[in-house]
Amino acid sequence: MEIPSKYNSKDVESKILKEWLDKGCFNADVNTLKEPFCIVIPPPNITGILHMGHALNSTIQDVLIRFNRMKGLSALWMPGTDHAGIATQNVVERDLAKKGVKKEDIGRDKFLGRLWAWRDQYGTTILNQLKSLGASCDWRRTRFTMDDDYSQVVKDVFISLYDKGLIYRGNYIINWCPRCQTALSDEESAHREIDGWLYYIKYPIRRMTDDGRRTTEYVVVATTRPETMFGDTAVAINPKDERYKGLKGAKVILPIVDRELKVIEDEAIDPEFGTGVVKVTPAHDPVDFMLGKKHGLESINIMEDNAVLNKNVPQDFIGMDRFEARAALIEVLEEKKLIDKKEPYKISAGHCYRCHTIVEPRLSLQWFVKMKPLAKDAITVVENDEIKFYPPRWKKVYLNWMNNISDWCISRQIWWGHRLPVYYCRSCQSSAVSSQQEKAESGKQIADSLKGIIVSKETPQKCPDCGGTDIYQDEDVLDTWFSSWLWPFATFGKTTDSELRTPNSELNYFYPTNVLVTASEILFFWVARMIMAGLEFKKAIPFRNVLIHGTVRDSKGVKMSKSLGNTIDPLDIIEKFGADSLRFSLMLLAASGSDVYLSDDKFLVGRNFANKIWNATRFLFLKINESNFKIDSLELEIPDVIDKWVLKQLNDTIDRVNSELENNRINEATKAAYDFFWHIFCDWYIEIAKDNFTQSKAKVLIYTLINALKLLHPVMPFITEEIFQIIKQQTSLDLEDFMANSTWPVKAALSFDGEEAKILEIVIETIKTVRNIKTDLNLGTKKVALEVSLKKDDNKFWETNKGWIEKLTFSAKISFKSNLERVLYRNDLWEINLGIDDIDTKNFLAALEKKTNNLEKVLGKAIDRLANEKFLHHAAAETVENEKVKVKDLTLQVGRLKDLIKAFEGGS
RNA sequence: GGGCACAUAGCUCAGUUGGUUAGAGCGCUACGUUCACAUCGUAGAAGUCGCCCGUUCGAAUCGGGCUGUGCCCACCA
Numbered sequence: 007m008e009i010p011s012k013y014n015s016k017d018v019e020s021k022i023l024k025e026w027l028d029k030g031c032f033n034a035d036v037n038t039l040k041e042p043f044c045i046v047i048p049p050p051n052i053t054g055i056l057h058m059g060h061a062l063n064s065t066i067q068d069v070l071i072r073f074n075r076m077k078g079l080s081a082l083w084m085p086g087t088d089h090a091g092i093a094t095q096n097v098v099e100r101d102l103a104k105k106g107v108k109k110e111d112i113g114r115d116k117f118l119g120r121l122w123a124w125r126d127q128y129g130t131t132i133l134n135q136l137k138s139l140g141a142s143c144d145w146r147r148t149r150f151t152m153d154d155d156y157s158q159v160v161k162d163v164f165i166s167l168y169d170k171g172l173i174y175r176g177n178y179i180i181n182w183c184p185r186c187q188t189a190l191s192d193e194e195s196a197h198r199e200i201d202g203w204l205y206y207i208k209y210p211i212r213r214m215t216d217d218g219r220r221t222t223e224y225v226v227v228a229t230t231r232p233e234t235m236f237g238d239t240a241v242a243i244n245p246k247d248e249r250y251k252g253l254k255g256a257k258v259i260l261p262i263v264d265r266e267l268k269v270i271e272d273e274a275i276d277p278e279f280g281t282g283v284v285k286v287t288p289a290h291d292p293v294d295f296m297l298g299k300k301h302g303l304e305s306i307n308i309m310e311d312n313a314v315l316n317k318n319v320p321q322d323f324i325g326m327d328r329f330e331a332r333a334a335l336i337e338v339l340e341e342k343k344l345i346d347k348k349e350p351y352k353i354s355a356g357h358c359y360r361c362h363t364i365v366e367p368r369l370s371l372q373w374f375v376k377m378k379p380l381a382k383d384a385i386t387v388v389e390n391d392e393i394k395f396y397p398p399r400w401k402k403v404y405l406n407w408m409n410n411i412s413d414w415c416i417s418r419q420i421w422w423g424h425r426l427p428v429y430y431c432r433s434c435q436s437s438a439v440s441s442q443q444e445k446a447e448s449g450k451q452i453a454d455s456l457k458g459i460i461v462s463k464e465t466p467q468k469c470p471d472c473g474g475t476d477i478y479q480d481e482d483v484l485d486t487w488f489s490s491w492l493w494p495f496a497t498f499g500k501t502t503d504s505e506l507r508t509p510n511s512e513l514n515y516f517y518p519t520n521v522l523v524t525a526s527e528i529l530f531f532w533v534a535r536m537i538m539a540g541l542e543f544k545k546a547i548p549f550r551n552v553l554i555h556g557t558v559r560d561s562k563g564v565k566m567s568k569s570l571g572n573t574i575d576p577l578d579i580i581e582k583f584g585a586d587s588l589r590f591s592l593m594l595l596a597a598s599g600s601d602v603y604l605s606d607d608k609f610l611v612g613r614n615f616a617n618k619i620w621n622a623t624r625f626l627f628l629k630i631n632e633s634n635f636k637i638d639s640l641e642l643e644i645p646d647v648i649d650k651w652v653l654k655q656l657n658d659t660i661d662r663v664n665s666e667l668e669n670n671r672i673n674e675a676t677k678a679a680y681d682f683f684w685h686i687f688c689d690w691y692i693e694i695a696k697d698n699f700t701q702s703k704a705k706v707l708i709y710t711l712i713n714a715l716k717l718l719h720p721v722m723p724f725i726t727e728e729i730f731q732i733i734k735q736q737t738s739l740d741l742e743d744f745m746a747n748s749t750w751p752v753k754a755a756l757s758f759d760g761e762e763a764k765i766l767e768i769v770i771e772t773i774k775t776v777r778n779i780k781t782d783l784n785l786g787t788k789k790v791a792l793e794v795s796l797k798k799d800d801n802k803f804w805e806t807n808k809g810w811i812e813k814l815t816f817s818a819k820i821s822f823k824s825n826l827e828r829v830l831y832r833n834d835l836w837e838i839n840l841g842i843d844d845i846d847t848k849n850f851l852a853a854l855e856k857k858t859n860n861l862e863k864v865l866g867k868a869i870d871r872l873a874n875e876k877f878l879h880h881a882a883a884e885t886v887e888n889e890k891v892k893v894k895d896l897t898l899q900v901g902r903l904k905d906l907i908k909a910f911e912g913g914s
Numbered sequence: 915g916g917g918c919a920c921a922u923a924g925c926u927c928a929g930u931u932g933g934u935u936a937g938a939g940c941g942c943u944a945c946g947u948u949c950a951c952a953u954c955g956u957a958g959a960a961g962u963c964g965c966c967c968g969u970u971c972g973a974a975u976c977g978g979g980c981u982g983u984g985c986c987c988a989c990c991a
Contacts, residue, residue, distance in 0.1 A: 011951070179989095197988090204991090229991060242991095274989080284991050293989040354990060399918065403986065406917065410987080526986080561926085563984085583953095594939080595926075600919095601984090603926060611939065614953045625950030632949090669930085677928080677938075688951090696949070774957095781957040786945045813948065816956080853958095864935045871933090876971035885933050885972095892934075 009627060009732070013620035015584025019724045023137060026727075031746045032142040034075075034082035036515045043079040044516040045071055046494050046549075047143065048524050048532070049151065051090035052129035053097050056136065058558040058566055058604060059525060061576040062596060064141050065589045065721075066555060066672060067523045071142055072720035073667050074520075076750040082516055083142060084497050086149035087129060091423040091486040092186050092360045098124050098422075114421050121422050125150075135577060140585050140723045142746065149497045151489040152424065159496040160489045161427045161463050163543060168461045172376045173416075175459075179295040180415050182368040183358035184313030184328075188419040189372050191485060192412065193531050195356035195365045202353040205232050206281065206346035207339060209241060209267070212257040225250070225258060226346045228280025230353050231290075232339070233332040235260060236319040237306040238267055240286040242297060245271040247282050261344050262320055262335075270301045289369040305369055311419075313366050328366065373417040373426065373482070380538040381411045387547050393537060396553045396670045400529065407530055414535075416485045423483030427461060431469030432476040434458025491535035494519055494548035517544065521551040521670075529554070553670050556601035563603060579609050586722035587612030593676045593721050615680060616725050619718070622688050623729050626707050627736050635701045637737035640709045642754075643702040647803075650756065651763035652691040655682060656710055657753040663717050672721075679717040687714055690770065697810035708737065713751040765803060768835060769811065775831045776815040776838060782853040783842070791841030792817035795826045798835065828909060832902050847910050854910075858903045865896040 026032065036042075045067050050060060067083060075081035098121050099109055109117045133148065149156060167173040181195035182188075208224040227241060241258050243250045258267045267286075274293065275284055288298025289305035298305055308318045313328045322338075323331050339345050356365035385408045387393050388401060395401045417426060435458040460466045460477070468475045489496070498513040518540070524533060533552055540548030559565050560572040567573065579588045590612035596602045630637065645653065659682040666675035687710060695703045712733065715726040723746065730745035742748040780786065792815055794804060801822055804811070808820045818841075831838040868889055871877050878886060 009950095012953080199990095227991085231991085276991085279991065286991090291989085291991070293991070296989070352990085354988095397919095403918065407987070529986095557985090597927070600927080605926095607940075608926080610953075614951095617953045618951065621951035621954085623950085628950065671930090674928080674930095681938090689955090692950080777956060778958095781945080784945090787948080787956060788945095789948095816946095816948075860935070867935095871972075874971055877933095878971085880971055881933070888934075896935085 009620075009624040011621065011624065013584075013617050013725065015586065015616065015724065016581070018728045019138070019140075019580075019585055022724050022727050022731075023140070026142070026744065026746055027137070027145065029744065030146075031744050032075075032083070032144050033146060034080050034144050036512055037080045040078060040080040042516050043071070043074040043081040044084065044519040045082075045521055045523065046084040046497055046519055047086060048522075048528070049086045049088040049149075049490065049493060050132045050136075051093055052087045052125050052132075052150075053090055053093050054087075054132045056132055056139070056576055057568075058574055058576055058592075058602075060132070060136070061139060061588060062555060062558055062592050062602060063523055063525065064136055064139055065592055066553065066596070068139075068141050068589075068723075069593065069672050069720040070521060070523070070667070070670075072723060072746065073750070075142070075746070076716065076719065076748060078749065080515075082144055082147075084147055084149065084516075085133060085136070085141070085143035085145060086147075086493075086497060087133065087151070088486060088490055089125070089150065089152045089423065091418060091420055091483060092188065094121060094125070095420050095422040096186065096360060109421065117421055138580060138585060139576070140589065142723070147497070151486070151493070151496075155499040156489065156492075156496050157424055158463075159492055160424045160484065163492060163539070164427055164484070164488075165461055165463065166543070167375060172379060173373060174376065175371065175373050177369060177371045178374070178415075179290075179292040179367050180370050180372055181356055181365040182311075182313075182370065183361065183363055184309075184311065184366055185361050185363040186358060186420070187311045189370060189415050189417060190358060190365065191415045191487070193487075194359045194485075196359050197354045198357050199352045199354050200364075202230050202351050203348045204228050204230055204280065204351035205336065205348045207232060207235070207261070207285075208344045208346055209261060209285070210259045211253075212259050212266070224344075225253060225256075225283050226281045227283045227285045229285055230351055231332070232335055233315070233328055234287045234290045234308065235285055235335070236263060236315070236323070237287040237289050237308040238265075238285045239288060239298065239303045239306060240268040240270050240301065242270045242272050242275050242284045242286050243282060244273065244275040244277045247275075247277045249277075249282060253283075261342065262338060268301070268303065270297065270303070272297055272300070291367055295369065307369055309366065309368065372415050373428075375414040375416055375488075377411045377413055377538075380542055381408045383541045384408060384534065384537040387537065387541065393547050393549065394551050396551060400526065400552070400554050403526075404529060404534060408534060414485075416488050417480075417482040418485055419482055421483065423486060424489055425483050426480040427463055428480040429460040429462060429466055429477050430480065431458035431460065431472060431474050432478060433474045434469055434471050487531055487535060490532055491539040492543070494522075494536055494540060495544050513544075518547050519549045521553055522549040523553045523555065525557060526554050527557075551670070555596060558602050558604060561603055561605040563601075566604070574604055574606060579606075583609050583613040584616060584724065586616050586725045590615060590676065590680075590722050593672050594680070595673070597673050612722075615684070616722065618684055618688065619715070619722075619725055619729070622683075622692060623711065623732065625692065626704075626711065627732070629696075629699050630704050630708075630736070633699060633701075633704070635704045637704060637708055637739060640705055640712075640739065642706060642709070645702070645706065645758075647763055648691070648694055648766060648807075649703070649706045650758050651766040652686065652706065652710055653754050653756055654763050655686045656713055656751075657756065659686075659717065660713070660751050660753050667720075676721050679714065679721070683714045683718065687711075693814060694807075694810045697813060708733065708739075709754075712741075716745065716748065716751045719745050765835075768833060769807070772831065772833065772836070772838065773811065773814050776817075776840075779830050779840070779850075780816070782850045783840075784849055785840075785842070787816040789816055789818040792820045793823050793826055793839040793841055794820055795823050795829075795837040795839075796835070797837070804836075829902075830906065851907065851910055854903055854907050858900060858907065861896055861900050861903070865893065865900060868893045868896065 047067065048063065071081050071083045102109060164173065181190040181192065183190055206226050206228050208226055211223040211225055213223065225241065238260050243253060253269050254271065256269060258269055260267050286294045286297050286303060288295045288303050289307040306318050308315055309328065310316050315323050315326050315331050317324055323334065326334060336345065357363065358365055385405060388404055395404065457471050458469060460470065465479065466477055469477060495513060495517055522533065536548045540546060557565055564570065564572055576588055587609050591609045592602065594611060595608060659678055662678040663675045666678060691710065695707060715729055719726040727745045733739065734741050792812065796804065812820050826837055826839040828839050829837045830840055872889055872893060
């Protein structure tokens with residue numbers, strides 16, 4: 007069979023992928039003979055297309071899954087997608103808008119029909135892209151957060167929380183996105199600094215002077231959002247603020263509107279800020295809302311859903327957008343000379359995490375989850391390290407957030423999502439709702455009327471309170487994350503109590519899962535909430551480890567994002583270099599938890615390595631076929647010292663890769679496997695084996711190749727699988743069907759003393775030194791004779807191995823002499839000279855001097871150290887011993903170098 | 915305002931409990947076509963480990979301070 011000299015990733019990857027999937031290599035089931043290992047994928051949005059962040063995230067998971075699968079665990083990687091409420095609705099709305107259609111035009115049912123159609127058509131795009139990356143998920147199990155089973159769990163959870171009193175409905179200031187026209191949770195409102203102004207506005211004080219005239223006094227308030235002044239119902243000062251002692255009883259007038267404002271005193275007011283007087287707008291600011299509640303102020307909502315000013319503002323401003331209104335208002339105030347001054351000011355404003363519109367804090371009737379009770383246990387399990395974070399610093403971030411957690415607004419005014427399992431009896435609610443609305447508008451706090459609210463999985467037939475049958479469901483849907491937080495157990499379908507008690511139900515077998523792999527961005531959105539949900543509903547942690555990886559950035563360190571146009575498309579990289587190259591490069595670059603800086607050329611490492619692997623294999627079979635060797639077993643015949651050396655190195659590498667992977671240090675594991683393959687196996691073992699290519703060598707080569715490939719398989723699954731298949735074809739070895747399902751390497755039992763192989767280390771050092779000397783002598787790889795004098799008259803090793811030593815030192819031939827005219831290199835076992843007459847001593851001497859100087863410095867330090875009483879007293883015996891060996895060694899080396907210098911200076 | 919990181923070769927980064935002559939990849943320089951691989955091989959140059967102080971016999975590693983960079987949280991009106 008011809009093996010091409012260039013590795014063709016494209017053909018190989020599609021072929022291998024198909025075989026894996028056809029044969030169900032990634033299927034994982036309950037198997038009581040095996041230990042379970044489970045990862046649930048962070049479900050990508052159905053609107054998503056694969057980006058580098060996914061590639062990084064998924065590769066890490068795949069490496070861990072493949073490693074554990076090969077180690078013999080029942081390794082399940084649960085795949086699926088998230089319905090992504092707002093994001094998906096926005097996409098489909100935009101589609102409709104192109105045709106000039108608004109969702110209201112076609113109505114809720116039809117619109118949802120469009121959404122489902124969209125999801126059927128595009129919703130699995132990203133999963134197919136993950137497949138081409140090599141993600142070894144159990145694809146049979148692919149879940150969607152709006153699957154029927156899943157939705158049942160969502161409802162169960164809502165009802166359960168409601169029954170426990172952990173879900174409530176109330177009127178509070180929430181983050182409102184005027185573009186998406188829905189409430190958002192605090193987490194969904196991302197704070198960003200924007201340039202703005204701090205306006206100082208004069209509010210007149212109405213007070214009669216003694217002679218009965220109005221004063222012209224005013225008080226100055228500072229605000230960044232002047233347009234909200236139409237909703238002001240008070241001004242506030244700090245009670246300790248001496249400057250405004252007299253203000254308490256005064257009548258402060260809201261300009262333009264000409265409404266009288268209360269003056270309130272509150273400790274919360276910072277006298278240092280602005281003028282120390284603050285306008286209070288309870289319906290449009292969280293702090294003001296709190297003040298309003300405390301001081302019994304009215305709330306005046308001045309905006310429509312789309313942030314256009316409503317009828318509660320002066321005629322001229324009705325219908326203006328909030329920012330338009332701000333500009334218009336400033337103009338009017340300036341005209342009236344009511345602007346004292348304005349200063350440039352950085353405003354930290356919430357932005358909708360879906361459309362980046364500036365969020366409007368707004369008083370609104372929404373549903374909330376009480377978080378403090380849920381957080382309690384979720385804090386404990388992390389404090390006790392029942393759940394561990396990698397890297398561990400995230401533990402603090404998590405705990406800090408959890409300890410300051412606030413309630414979660416879960417209702418969304420969109421159509422795509424899980425509709426709240428909440429029903430209202432029209433007759434019971436009509437009175438309640440209308441009074442609620444009145445109160446909302448008048449700003450009085452609303453006492454939640456539970457009458458006529460029915461929380462139920464099914465549509466109730468009649469109202470339990472009044473028996474009425476005029477019942478309607480709440481229009482809102484739940485926050486997407488209200489379904490995502492159930493992912494680690496809801497993906498196992500119906501999780502009834504009885505199933506929970508069944509010892510080997512899938513849920514009980516695979517849950518708690520082993521590790522969750524994610525970016526830090528969704529630590530609060532998702533990770534923290536999953537921990538709370540797991541503990542609350544399954545009475546157990548959802549995962550044991552949380553592995554948080556870095557952010558993908560461009561070569562300048564800027565976060566990759568579509569809007570900035572600095573992305574590298576992983577599919578392009580797969581197309582150009584192959585999925586293995588992409589994966590390998592990412593794993594090598596992504597040190598645990600640190601950000602990954604990428605540019606196209608970063609992927610060359612992976613491509614080059616894949617090619618190296620390919621060619622090493624190709625060469626082996628070229629030689630094996632040429633020699634007509636039959637490889638039918640990997641029983642090692644009579645390993646020579648070189649075989650023993652490489653096997654020892656392989657064993658060490660297996661240890662290393664195991665321990666690094668077990669500690670989630672994938673980059674270190676990748677590097678160890680890479681170093682072994684390239685710099686031990688290819689650079690030395692294959693090179694040496696070329697010279698004396700025996701059947702025995704061929705076996706060791708194949709044995710080492712298979713095991714080295716297995717170590718690389720989790721990171722580079724395609725090429726390693728392909729070569730595994732080639733090995734099966736080319737040999738009569740009894741191997742598993744797929745490397746993906748093969749056993750992880752175990753160390754070979756070596757029946758020799760590790761010392762025995764050390765001679766090879768000495769030979770390698772000799773070879774490197776000879777090459778080095780030749781370079782210093784400007785000989786490069788020119789072939790010259792190599793003269794060897796053996797100190798211990800035993801030249802057996804050299805006789806059997808001189809062929810490859812000649813080659814690797816680029817020597818014409820090796821000859822043995824008892825005495826050398828000149829010694830260019832010497833160790834305990836032998837001396838070396840090169841058969842050359844004219845030596846360019848200039849470079850050589852310079853190099854020698856430099857080396858000598860460096861070594862002498864190091865030697866000096868070591869000698870000083872050993873002369874130091876305190877060092878001898880404090881340092882570990884081993885350290886002292888090492889130091890002594892070092893001195894001995896260096897003294898020898900320096901001595902040799904000086905001899906050499908003397909010899910060459912004396913004329914060669 | 916609070917918190918968390920990071921700062922090592924031109925670039926991107928390793929360096930696990932303090933003790934090797936501080937490493938790798940890319941880039942750079944020189945040489946090279948030796949039965950796989952030029953997506954290769956050989957050799958080399960290149961770092962006062964951000965700055966200061968401290969602990970220690972000994973610090974890239976531990977502690978404190980400073981400078982710079984990045985990130986997160988907060989009711990920054």
